[in-house]
Amino acid sequence: MKGMILLGITLILLLIGRYEWWMIHSGRRKERAALIVLLALGWGLAVLLLYFPELPGPTWLLEKMLSPLVRWMEGEGRALLVLGDPYPGGTM
Amino acid sequence: MIERGRISSGQMALILFAGISTTGTLVSPNMTGWYAGRDLWLSVLWASLYGFVAVGLAFRLHRIYPGENIIQYSPRILGTFPGKALGLLFLVSYLVLVGITLREYAEFVKGIFLPQTPMTVIVGSMMLVSAFAVKGGVEVIVRVTQALLPAALLIFLVTLCLTVQSWDVQHLFPILEKGIGPSLKGSMVPGIWFSEFFVITFLLPLLADPSKGLRRGLIAVTSVALLFLYINLICLFVFGMEYLVMVYPLFEATRYISYAQFFEHLDAIMLMLWMTGIFIKLCLVHYVVVLGTSQWLNLSDYQPYSLPMAFLAAGLSLWVVPSSQELYRAISTIFPFSFPGTNVLIPLLLWLIAEWRNRGLQKGEVVQ
Numbered sequence: 001m002k003g004m005i006l007l008g009i010t011l012i013l014l015l016i017g018r019y020e021w022w023m024i025h026s027g028r029r030k031e032r033a034a035l036i037v038l039l040a041l042g043w044g045l046a047v048l049l050l051y052f053p054e055l056p057g058p059t060w061l062l063e064k065m066l067s068p069l070v071r072w073m074e075g076e077g078r079a080l081l082v083l084g085d086p087y088p089g090g091t092m
Numbered sequence: 093m094i095e096r097g098r099i100s101s102g103q104m105a106l107i108l109f110a111g112i113s114t115t116g117t118l119v120s121p122n123m124t125g126w127y128a129g130r131d132l133w134l135s136v137l138w139a140s141l142y143g144f145v146a147v148g149l150a151f152r153l154h155r156i157y158p159g160e161n162i163i164q165y166s167p168r169i170l171g172t173f174p175g176k177a178l179g180l181l182f183l184v185s186y187l188v189l190v191g192i193t194l195r196e197y198a199e200f201v202k203g204i205f206l207p208q209t210p211m212t213v214i215v216g217s218m219m220l221v222s223a224f225a226v227k228g229g230v231e232v233i234v235r236v237t238q239a240l241l242p243a244a245l246l247i248f249l250v251t252l253c254l255t256v257q258s259w260d261v262q263h264l265f266p267i268l269e270k271g272i273g274p275s276l277k278g279s280m281v282p283g284i285w286f287s288e289f290f291v292i293t294f295l296l297p298l299l300a301d302p303s304k305g306l307r308r309g310l311i312a313v314t315s316v317a318l319l320f321l322y323i324n325l326i327c328l329f330v331f332g333m334e335y336l337v338m339v340y341p342l343f344e345a346t347r348y349i350s351y352a353q354f355f356e357h358l359d360a361i362m363l364m365l366w367m368t369g370i371f372i373k374l375c376l377v378h379y380v381v382v383l384g385t386s387q388w389l390n391l392s393d394y395q396p397y398s399l400p401m402a403f404l405a406a407g408l409s410l411w412v413v414p415s416s417q418e419l420y421r422a423i424s425t426i427f428p429f430s431f432p433g434t435n436v437l438i439p440l441l442l443w444l445i446a447e448w449r450n451r452g453l454q455k456g457e458v459v460q
Binding site for chain 2: 012013016017019020023024030031034035038039041042045049054055058062066069070074
């Protein structure tokens with residue numbers, strides 16, 4: 001299953017890459033390099049998330065950086081902790 | 093300049109208004125309420141100060157370096173390497189903002205309307221549409237906004253007025269029960285959205301009538317403040333303090349609308365309006381990221397990078413927070429510091445340095 005998703009991700013990115021590649025004039029090497037780097041970043045992130053879905057994200061990093069301020073805010077919002085299911089009413 | 097399109101200052105105000113207020117009307121009332129309680133409507137007034145300061149700073153910096161945005165003038169203010177690093181910080185923070193917006197939208201749609209649909213489909217389809225709009229350039233985005241926003245806003249405001257049958261104005265009192273403190277703390281949550289007004293730095297260089305930029309920008313801040321005030325008051329009038337247990341109190345309020353057992357179930361209309369607004373917001377912020385990245389790398393064009401960047405943003409939206417609870421916790425505890433930090437504090441320091449470096453120079457001259 002994961003192999004199929006990986007194949008799908010690669011295909012989508014190859015399609016985007018192929019489509020945009022011809023949009024950039026062939027003399028512009030830097031522009032084409034930037035396109036490849038961006039596609040590689042997207043592919044890398046997608047693959048990482050596919051195999052490590054629990055990977056700590058940017059918010060986790062921000063929380064670590066701002067932890068004293070976050071603790072201070074959390075102390076104020078007590079209602080936050082009792083709120084379990086974000087949508088207790090169920091679905092439509 | 094790689095963006096050849098030009099927009100008027102009125103169009104700029106319109107896109108800022110739509111782009112900033114949408115996600116705020118969705119989630120801000122109850123997160124503000126966790127801190128401010130009954131005084132949440134006062135919090136909006138304090139928070140709008142962030143917006144005025146952000147717009148003012150962007151305008152002052154643009155006056156020193158006309159025709160440039162923060163990605164372009166920060167290397168000139170701070171020197172090449174620190175300036176480029178600051179530019180990267182802004183790009184990453186706006187890319188994360190695209191991810192967060194997508195995630196807010198996906199959690200809303202998945203939580204209420206499409207519980208069985210995989211999140212990748214919800215996120216991917218919305219991002220694809222926005223990426224194509226961004227590929228068309230800034231003029232396409234403002235035209236889309238002009239076509240969609242007036243009708244959507246009118247229906248939104250009228251629908252909200254229909255909740256009047258369940259209003260109880262007594263819920264407003266007592267005002268300032270515990271002093272001014274809770275409303276000030278609560279103001280940090282809407283402050284997230286008001287600090288986002290700093291994206292105006294990317295729109296000011298594109299104006300055909302730059303002299304009106306500041307005034308129209310401030311009008312946009314004021315109108316967002318009025319809209320937030322309106323929705324927060326409605327949440328309070330309809331539910332009293334009970335809005336605290338609802339993630340989307342405004343949406344719940346519209347479910348209460350019922351006239352003659354016939355005119356009801358307006359929540360589907362609300363979803364449509366929110367989708368419109370979130371689409372505009374995604375276009376705006378995604379455009380900023382794509383344009384900024386091309387300028388950061390000194391590329392000749394930005395259009396080819398819209399789709400790859402959209403893929404990255406969609407991946408980021410799944411990565412940025414692990415669950416909806418974590419998303420709302422982050423909005424109420426982490427983002428109130430990170431967004432005003434990057435969008436108000438850093439530009440303030442940048443402006444002070446720019447003024448100091450350019451002291452004693454004639455008007456129109458700048459230090460390179």
